[in-house]
Amino acid sequence: MSTRAYRVGLTGGIASGKSTAAKFFGALGVPILDSDQIARDVVEPGQPPLGRLVERFGPSILTPDGHLDRPALREIVFSDPRARADLEALTHPAIGAAMEARSAEAGGPYQILVIPLLVEKNLSAHVDRVLVVDCEEQLQLKRVRAREGSTLEQARSILNAQASRAARLKAADDVIHNDTDMNAVREQVAALHARYLDLAQQARP
Structure with missing residues (x-):
């Protein structure tokens, strides 16, 4: 069995809240590896x-x-x-x-690998667990337009170029729901952190 750290692949559509979730995991001392960076x-x-x-x-x-x-x-x-x-x-x-x-x-007991195109590029085999940050598509569109200064049509085009929400959720082992506020995301991250520490412990040789 490999001695590498347990890996959780964090993914989600544009403006779903991946960076926010990763920041909260990082605040708990979890190593964050960002594929975009x-x-x-x-x-x-x-x-x-x-x-x-x-x-x-x-x-x-x-x-x-x-x-x-x-x-x-x-x-x-x-x-x-x-x-x-x-x-x-x-x-x-x-x-x-x-x-x-x-x-x-x-190192670390487990790591978060932030991979925006994890589903699109079929990279789930490179991680031990897939965590999807999810929100309603209308909220995604609103966030994209606010962040990118794009029109509704441009925002829809960006979303349509990515994997569908259904495809991401089908690939997910765990889901963070980001339809409300940051406190809700923080609470979900804390619960998942405890679960991942346990799973990482179980996976050790």
Whole structure:
């Protein structure tokens, strides 16, 4: 049996409250590994994946100071499935390796891996348990519009590009309901923390 820490994959749709839930777990001393942050780190200047991206997409994806120009790259891959597949092939191995390395360093009785696309990319096999932060879609739309300054149509487009709410809930072992306020989320996190400590203890060899 593996000696790595017990892993809980935290996911949810845009504006569902993933960051809030992760913050509350972190306040309890749980190591938090954020796949989005790792994805940003592996394309910093000097990192091999950035050089490979420039070889594939050209120097126009760089800012004047040599950083990745994310909007420029997003514009290239947004409507080109082949370009998007190339982007993933050039970055995902490095992201996975960095996640494993940071997980080994972080320790802890269990870890929270924040993976927004866990369901879309079928990554549940990489974690021991799937935790979904869920809320009503109308509330998601409201939050997206407030946060992104988008129209209702743009917000719907963002939601439609992700896994459906039903698909995420089907994949979930546990669900945090984020339809009310932060105190309710904090209470659910506290209850799950106790459960995960117990599950992690049971999983030890």
